[in-house]
Amino acid sequence: MLIKELTELNGVSGNEDEVRKFIKAEAEKYADSITEDSMGNLICYKKGVSSKYRVMLSAHMDEVGFMVTGYDDGLIKFASIGGIDERILPGKRVLVGEKRIPGVIGSKPIHLQEKIERGNNIKQKNMYIDIGAEKKEEAEKLAPLGEYIAFHSVYTEFGDGCIKAKALDDRIGCAILLEILKETYRFDLYVCFTVQEEIGLRGAGIAAFRVKPDIAIVVEGTTCSDVPGVREHEYSTVMGQGAALTIMDRTSYPNKKLVDFMYNTAKNKNIPVQYKQTTTGGNDAGKIQLSREGVVVASVSVPCRYIHSPVSVMNRRDYESCLSLVKAVLDEFSSNENLIESFKA
Amino acid sequence: MFDLLKKLTGIVGVSGNEEEIREAIIEEIKDCVDEIKVDTLGNLIAVKKGKGKKIMVATHMDEIGIMVTYIDDKGFLRFSAIGGVSRYDSIGQRVKFKNGVVGAVYYEEKLDDMKNLQLSKMYIDIGAKSKEEAQKMVNIGDVACFVGDAVLQGDTVISKALDNRSGCAVAVKAIKDLKKTDNEIYFVFTVQEEVGLRGARTAAFSLKPDIAIAVDITMTGDTPESHPMEVKCGGGPAIKIKDRSVLCHPEVRKLLEESAKRINIPYQLEILEAGGSDPGSIHLTAGGIPSGAISIPVRYVHSPVETASMSDINNAAKLLVEAICKY
Numbered sequence: 001m002l003i004k005e006l007t008e009l010n011g012v013s014g015n016e017d018e019v020r021k022f023i024k025a026e027a028e029k030y031a032d033s034i035t036e037d038s039m040g041n042l043i044c045y046k047k048g049v050s051s052k053y054r055v056m057l058s059a060h061m062d063e064v065g066f067m068v069t070g071y072d073d074g075l076i077k078f079a080s081i082g083g084i085d086e087r088i089l090p091g092k093r094v095l096v097g098e099k100r101i102p103g104v105i106g107s108k109p110i111h112l113q114e115k116i117e118r119g120n121n122i123k124q125k126n127m128y129i130d131i132g133a134e135k136k137e138e139a140e141k142l143a144p145l146g147e148y149i150a151f152h153s154v155y156t157e158f159g160d161g162c163i164k165a166k167a168l169d170d171r172i173g174c175a176i177l178l179e180i181l182k183e184t185y186r187f188d189l190y191v192c193f194t195v196q197e198e199i200g201l202r203g204a205g206i207a208a209f210r211v212k213p214d215i216a217i218v219v220e221g222t223t224c225s226d227v228p229g230v231r232e233h234e235y236s237t238v239m240g241q242g243a244a245l246t247i248m249d250r251t252s253y254p255n256k257k258l259v260d261f262m263y264n265t266a267k268n269k270n271i272p273v274q275y276k277q278t279t280t281g282g283n284d285a286g287k288i289q290l291s292r293e294g295v296v297v298a299s300v301s302v303p304c305r306y307i308h309s310p311v312s313v314m315n316r317r318d319y320e321s322c323l324s325l326v327k328a329v330l331d332e333f334s335s336n337e338n339l340i341e342s343f344k345a
Numbered sequence: 346m347f348d349l350l351k352k353l354t355g356i357v358g359v360s361g362n363e364e365e366i367r368e369a370i371i372e373e374i375k376d377c378v379d380e381i382k383v384d385t386l387g388n389l390i391a392v393k394k395g396k397g398k399k400i401m402v403a404t405h406m407d408e409i410g411i412m413v414t415y416i417d418d419k420g421f422l423r424f425s426a427i428g429g430v431s432r433y434d435s436i437g438q439r440v441k442f443k444n445g446v447v448g449a450v451y452y453e454e455k456l457d458d459m460k461n462l463q464l465s466k467m468y469i470d471i472g473a474k475s476k477e478e479a480q481k482m483v484n485i486g487d488v489a490c491f492v493g494d495a496v497l498q499g500d501t502v503i504s505k506a507l508d509n510r511s512g513c514a515v516a517v518k519a520i521k522d523l524k525k526t527d528n529e530i531y532f533v534f535t536v537q538e539e540v541g542l543r544g545a546r547t548a549a550f551s552l553k554p555d556i557a558i559a560v561d562i563t564m565t566g567d568t569p570e571s572h573p574m575e576v577k578c579g580g581g582p583a584i585k586i587k588d589r590s591v592l593c594h595p596e597v598r599k600l601l602e603e604s605a606k607r608i609n610i611p612y613q614l615e616i617l618e619a620g621g622s623d624p625g626s627i628h629l630t631a632g633g634i635p636s637g638a639i640s641i642p643v644r645y646v647h648s649p650v651e652t653a654s655m656s657d658i659n660n661a662a663k664l665l666v667e668a669i670c671k672y
Contacts, residue, residue, distance in 0.1 A: 233415035233423040234465050247486040248412055248425065253361035253537060259486070275485050277414045279425040294385035294547035345364075345387035345536075 002026075002175045003155070003319070007165035010095060010150035012065030013081050013198045016040055018098075019061040023174060023193050030181040031191070041207040042193040044181060053187040053340045055333065056213035056295075057180060057326070058204055058284050059173030059220070060197035063166065064308045066094065066129075066149035074133035076103070076143055078124075082198030086124040088309050093152040096131055096143045102152065103131040103143075151310035161240075161316040168304045168312040169221035170197065176219050176302075176323045183327065185334040187214075197284055201251065204284035208291035215258070215296045215333075215340050218285040219326060221314065222246075222276060222301035235277055237303035239314065242272025242321040246299040248279045251286025254298040258343045262298055262329055269328050272321045276301065296343045300325060346659055349373070349517060350502060351495040353510040357443050359410030359488040360427050360540045363387050365443070366406045370513060370534055374520045378532070388548040389534040391520065397527030400669050401554035401634070402519070403545050403623040404512040405538030405561065408505070409647055410490040411440055411450075411469070413483050420473030422448065425464065427488060428539030429620075432462050434648045440489035446471055446482045448489065493649030500579065500655050507651035509538070511641050511658050512560040518662040519669070526670035538623055542590065545623035549630040556597055556635045556672070559623045560665060562653070563588075563615045563640035574618075578642045579654040581611030582661035585638035588617035590625020597637030604667040610660040615640050639664055 011019035020042055027034055031044035042061070064082030071077065076096075080086070094103045107127045110118065129149065133139035143149075153166035165171075177191045190211045195203035208216065226238045237244040245262055246254055266273035285297040302322050305313040333340055358366030367389045371381060380392040389406070409428035416422055435450045442448075448469040456466055469489075473479035493505030504510075516532050523530075531552050536544035538561075549557060563583050566574025576583050584601045585593050605612040617640075624636035639661050644652040 231465075233417060247414070248361070248427070251541075253540060253543075256361070256486070275414075277485070279412065279414065289386070290543055290546050292547070293551040294388075294544075296385060344385045345383050 002178060003163065003165070003172065006171035006175055007155050007167045011061050011063055012148045012150050013062040013196045015148040016061040016195050020193070023061065023178065026178050027181055037206060037210060039203050039206050040195040041203045043207055043211060044191040046181060046184065046189040046191070048185050048187040048189060050186045050337065051188045052337055053214045054190060054212060055187050055330070055340070056190045056192060056208060056211050056216040056288065057177050058192045058194055058207065058216060058218045058288065059177045060170045060194045060203065060284060061174060062195055062198050063150065063169070064198050065151065068143050068145055068147040068149065071136045071139050072128060074135050074139045075128040075130055076139055078129055078149060080124065082308065084308055087121050089124060089127055090122060092310055094129060094149050095152045096129070096149050097147045101131055101142050103129045103149070106130045153310035162313055163316060164311055164313050166310040166312060168314050169307050172221045172302045172314060172319060173219035176319065176326060179323055180326055180330065185330055186337055187333060187340065194284055201282065201284050201287045205287035205291055208288040208295060212292060213295055215343060216285070216288045217326065217329070218283055218288065218297065218299040219322065220283050220299055220301040221304040221307065223281065223307050224303035224305045227305065233277070237274060237276050237301070239303045239305060240317060241274045242318060243325045244274050244276045244301045244303055246276050246301070249282050250280060251282030252289045252297060254285060255296040255343050258296055258298045262300065262325065265328050265332060266325050269324070271324045271328065273325065346514065346518065347497045347502065347655060350504070350511060350514045350658070353513050354495045354504040354506045357441060357490045358406055358408055359490050360407040360537045362443070362488050363406050363536045367534065370406065370517060373517050377520050384548060384551065386544050386547050387536040388544045390548060391532040393523060393530040395527045395529040397529065398556070398672055399529045399554045400672060401531045401533055401549060401552055401557040401627070402516055402665065402669060403533050403535050403557055403559040403627060404516045405509045405544065405623055406513050406534040407536055407539050408490055408508065409539050410488050413485055413487045416476050416479045416485065418476050420471070420475050420479035422469040422471060422479065422483065424469055429647050431647060432464060432467065435467065438649055439492040440469060441492050442483055442487055442489040447492065491649040497655070501652060502655055503650055503652050505649040505651065507643050507653050508562045508646055511562060511643070511653060515560045515641070515658060515662045515665060519665040522662065522666050524666060524670040528669060528672060530669050535623055542621060542623055542626035546626040546630055549627040549634055553631045554634060557624060557627045558597060558665070558668060559636070559638040560661060561622045561638055561640055562643040562646060563617050564646050565642045565644050568644055576613050576615050576642045578644055578652065579657060580613045580642065582657055582664055583613045583615035583640040583642055585615045585617070585640050588620055588622055588625070590621025591628055591636060593624065593637040594628065594635035596635050600668055600672055601637060601639060601664065604671060605664050608663055608667050610663055612664070
């Protein structure tokens with residue numbers, strides 16, 4: 001089970017090694033060559049039949065998490081890596097470092113809080129991670145300064161096709177790209193597993209600069225806000241309604257012709273598809289689009305509720321829609337390579 | 346010049362949707378340049394060939410606007426902003442889609458406090474009676490610009506999209522008025538400036554010019570109780586010293602100042618505290634490119650009633666010609 005294995009690996013931004021090793025071992029079965037660049041992006045190359053065009057697919061390996069920044073006796077002070085809502089933190093389980101030392105996020109107990117404290121959210125600076133250490137020396141040994149910390153969450157299937165896990169953003173994209181890598185196309189395919197997306201789309205630009213793609217498709221886990229208290233027009237995506245195409249976000253304006261083509265391809269093949277209705281957030285497409293002389297990009301995503309938390313929830317059917325759509329689009333490019341050129345302005 | 350400005354400002358060319366404005370500019374300049382290219386993102390690159398210095402002139406052709414994100418059962422549209430759209434300026438305005446559909450922008454009347462106004466509490470009414478009817482007129486992802494036809498009153502022009510069709514008009518005029526020069530000049534009409542100076546970056550990467558001069562607009566400090574700023578409408582084109590995205594290269598600033606003095610036109614110096622512009626991404630591209638800008642003073646920037654002085658625009662064109670031909 002690729003999704004289970006991928007999401008239970010720890011790969012907080014800048015510390016993607018565990019994920020990279022796993023993906024590399026899988027990708028080696030299908031890729032013609034694999035490059036690990038200076039930042040740690042994994043670029044898997046699959047030679048095409050004609051090699052006239054270069055198509056880049058991209059999913060990021062990193063996930064949001066934490067880093068050890070100090071100690072209060074045996075308790076660990078920590079900083080967030082990536083965008084995390086601090087209000088969800090108290091009571092969560094974490095794993096510290098490579099040895100996966102278990103810890104819990106704690107804070108001042110409610111019965112000892114001042115009245116004013118009770119009325120407000122607990123600030124992250126007033127939380128700590130308890131790994132059962134009594135003394136600072138002990139904590140330092142188990143969790144040295146700068147050590148990475150990941151959410152702890154067991155992959156769980158429930159309901160009608162639902163999956164709960166951490167790091168669905170973007171291991172779900174990694175899972176899709178590993179499937180895609182099994183196929184061969186007419187064009188040269190570069191399947192890129194990127195680093196440090198969550199802290200500023202840092203790996204993808206470097207990867208794109210090396211790959212020099214004619215076209216790039218980013219595969220993501222994206223926000224899903226089809227929940228009570230949100231009005232329908234504010235839903236970013238709806239779980240279960242298929243692959244979500246980005247029309248615009250804060251970092252990129254996907255190529256309109258390509259987005260239309262992907263939408264129509266989905267409709268023609270009866271693959272469930274939806275537009276992501278919000279234009280907030282961003283992803284690797286932002287950096288890829290602006291690489292060198294400019295690149296035609298699009299983003300397609302699996303809707304994930306409670307994203308950036310240890311209890312992200314997605315539906316397997318959306319994963320399948322997303323995978324089918326990417327495959328279908330690549331098949332179209334393969335049978336008509338001139339399409340790739342046609343998206344350029 | 347006003348006729349050109351009226352033509353260019355009248356076109357819907359929201360960021361990422363520059364097709365029509367690009368075509369209109371090509372139509373204006375095609376007989377006056379040696380080569381015309383359109384790159385992957387849609388930048389229009391017009392070349393005047395030469396063996397001298399390689400100069401990039403960047404004028405962004407996109408404008409701010411809105412994008413449809415949702416159509417409700419009654420046919421009302423919900424939308425996102427493209428670029429820096431003021432929620433308050435938007436109320437009571439008309440927007441126009443590329444296919445000519447016009448809509449009225451308004452807000453949910455239950456809103457108790459204007460301070461809580463968010464785009465998610467606003468909508469566009471295109472007069473459709475149902476979702477189906479609306480879908481025949483617009484789709485999710487369609488864009489529209491604000492309506493504000495250009496009018497001339499004495500030396501003053503009022504229009505939408507003076508940011509930056511006035512810069513485009515200056516570049517078009519400069520192309521037509523070029524003096525004899527050995528310099529190789531790349532007039533780049535850039536895309537997606539309003540959403541993050543994007544087109545200028547990829548164009549600069551491919552051209553790798555010796556210097557770059559942008560022509561864009563700047564804000565002014567000459568309206569009642571305005572934020573203090575030295576620039577005023579009618580005081581001449583401004584030579585940019587800095588904005589939030591760039592500290593202009595002293596060589597480019599000097600070139601522009603000396604050019605202005607040589608042809609004896611009034612000019613001002615621009616220190617813009619808010620906002621960025623194409624030189625912000627150009628100067629950091631391809632190993633670094635000395636960059637600067639000529640800015641046209643515009644009041645009420647990003648509203649449908651942007652206001653500028655025709656004499657500033659005309660002088661900006663003269664300044665640009667002098668600078669790029671004599672560098």
